[in-house]
Amino acid sequence: MIRLAGALLVFCCGAVLAYFLNGRARAALTQVEGFMDLVRRLRTEIDCFSMPIPLALALCPDEVFKKCGFDDSRECIRTLDDLLGGCEILLPEAAELMEGFAARLGRGYKHEQLALCDGTLARLEDIRLSLASELPVKQKINGTLCLCGALAVVILTV
Amino acid sequence: MAVVIDARSAIRRSPDDKLLRLFPVGLRAELDGFYRRGTCIYEVRLRAEKCASIVCDTGNVALSCVLSRAELAEILTELCEHSLYAHADTICGGYITLEGGVRVGVVGRAAVSGGQVCGVYDISSLCFRLPQRIESVGENLAAMLRKKRCGALIYSPPGVGKTTLLRSLVARLADLDSSAGAMRVAVVDTRGELGVYLNSKALCVDVLSGYPRGIGIEIAARSLNAELAVCDELCGKADVDAVIQSRNSGVPVLATAHAQSLEALMRKSDFRRLHEACAFEYYVGIRRLSARRDFEYDVVSWEEADQLI
Numbered sequence A: 001m002i003r004l005a006g007a008l009l010v011f012c013c014g015a016v017l018a019y020f021l022n023g024r025a026r027a028a029l030t031q032v033e034g035f036m037d038l039v040r041r042l043r044t045e046i047d048c049f050s051m052p053i054p055l056a057l058a059l060c061p062d063e064v065f066k067k068c069g070f071d072d073s074r075e076c077i078r079t080l081d082d083l084l085g086g087c088e089i090l091l092p093e094a095a096e097l098m099e100g101f102a103a104r105l106g107r108g109y110k111h112e113q114l115a116l117c118d119g120t121l122a123r124l125e126d127i128r129l130s131l132a133s134e135l136p137v138k139q140k141i142n143g144t145l146c147l148c149g150a151l152a153v154v155i156l157t158v
Numbered sequence B: 001m002a003v004v005i006d007a008r009s010a011i012r013r014s015p016d017d018k019l020l021r022l023f024p025v026g027l028r029a030e031l032d033g034f035y036r037r038g039t040c041i042y043e044v045r046l047r048a049e050k051c052a053s054i055v056c057d058t059g060n061v062a063l064s065c066v067l068s069r070a071e072l073a074e075i076l077t078e079l080c081e082h083s084l085y086a087h088a089d090t091i092c093g094g095y096i097t098l099e100g101g102v103r104v105g106v107v108g109r110a111a112v113s114g115g116q117v118c119g120v121y122d123i124s125s126l127c128f129r130l131p132q133r134i135e136s137v138g139e140n141l142a143a144m145l146r147k148k149r150c151g152a153l154i155y156s157p158p159g160v161g162k163t164t165l166l167r168s169l170v171a172r173l174a175d176l177d178s179s180a181g182a183m184r185v186a187v188v189d190t191r192g193e194l195g196v197y198l199n200s201k202a203l204c205v206d207v208l209s210g211y212p213r214g215i216g217i218e219i220a221a222r223s224l225n226a227e228l229a230v231c232d233e234l235c236g237k238a239d240v241d242a243v244i245q246s247r248n249s250g251v252p253v254l255a256t257a258h259a260q261s262l263e264a265l266m267r268k269s270d271f272r273r274l275h276e277a278c279a280f281e282y283y284v285g286i287r288r289l290s291a292r293r294d295f296e297y298d299v300v301s302w303e304e305a306d307q308l309i
Helices: A002-049 A053-059 A062-068 A080-085 A092-104 A110-157 B018-022 B025-036 B069-079 B084-092 B139-148 B162-173 B213-222 B237-248 B262-266 B269-276 B302-308
Strands: B002-006 B041-047 B051-056 B059-066 B095-097 B103-113 B116-129 B152-156 B185-189 B205-209 B228-231 B253-258 B282-288 B294-301
Touching (some): A002 A053, A002 A062, A002 A092, A002 A110, A053 A080, A080 A092, A092 A110, A110 B084, B018 B025, B018 B069, B025 B041, B025 B051, B025 B059, B069 B116, B084 B116, B139 B162, B139 B294, B152 B262, B162 B185, B162 B228, B162 B253, B162 B282, B185 B213, B205 B213, B213 B228, B213 B237, B237 B253, B237 B269, B262 B269, B262 B282, B269 B302, B282 B302, B294 B302
Parallel strands (some): B152 B253, B152 B282, B185 B205, B185 B228, B228 B253
Antiparallel strands (some): B002 B294, B041 B051, B095 B103, B103 B116, B282 B294
């Protein structure tokens, strides 16, 4: 009975791990989409109203911040660095891209800033497409590996 | 008429000023030292790879702090609230105006397109001009303008105190508590320097912040029913046309211009045109005496000016 319970527990751990990894893969995609929304919004505010960054960030809705992975109080956000500092960026590629974007944002004239936003959007779109196309395969692999791993542990130990 | 003004009631800016926090620690400490010794600082000048300096009562004083180009760029980014593009128009015009009427001159390597500056890169100098609140200035001039309901042009070389005098005149003329009565004054504050210190509740002032002078003067005359339109640093055809239009509509204009003397002022074609159009009844020249805080001004009527030239 105890052996059966142990085997079930190991199998459940495998399932939970698969669920966690798949959730993380989905979250990475959502985060990239959040960054794209954010950059698009900033681009519009800069293009149409030449709005300063602190004000443009203040006008951004909460959902965008949440999609980016920012859950703290938004009162402290004045620059994009403040925002990124409060997010756990799941994908190293996206982290590097957004850090570069934040370092250059607000430090140039309008046409330069619009070009920066466009370039960042294009690269984020590439990342999003690649993540979206890989996601089903990744989910299957995560599920299969975790469950098979758990099964193997059960067989070897029981 | 020549009046000597003692302006020793100048109010010094506090060392806790927001502006000071933008400066690197070393520079801040040096400036703090000057403030503690009671020095009245008029300008703080930062130059890339060169000694920073201040302008105070004793003239130009060098500081030991030397800033790099990167540090100047960082200060500019902070001044612009991390949004350089939002200040592009004024930066291309050579300045940024900060909260509290502080004007920062910005120069570097200009990018020019079609004869117009479209960007300034590699910032090499930042010149912070701190506005002075001098309350004892312009009493006689304000009384004259109030009595005669006329316009005047204040002229002097840069940094003598035109804007300070203008601010003081506006506060006096628009004072609702004044026994002599208040005038409805419209202030066209293109560079965000005139509106500062005009925060008393008993002022009959409409401040048009950021409006180009020509448009602002037109609005003052057409929409605000102003008894006096005020603007700083007239230059260019659009400004001249607007002043003439306003004068012809019955709204006198109180303005300032850069000139060494009345003769030099009249050698400028735009001001010659203003004179010929009788746009100003009086010309007011300002001069600083030996100590920077004391200055005098000469008031010359249109007729006297006409004879002089």
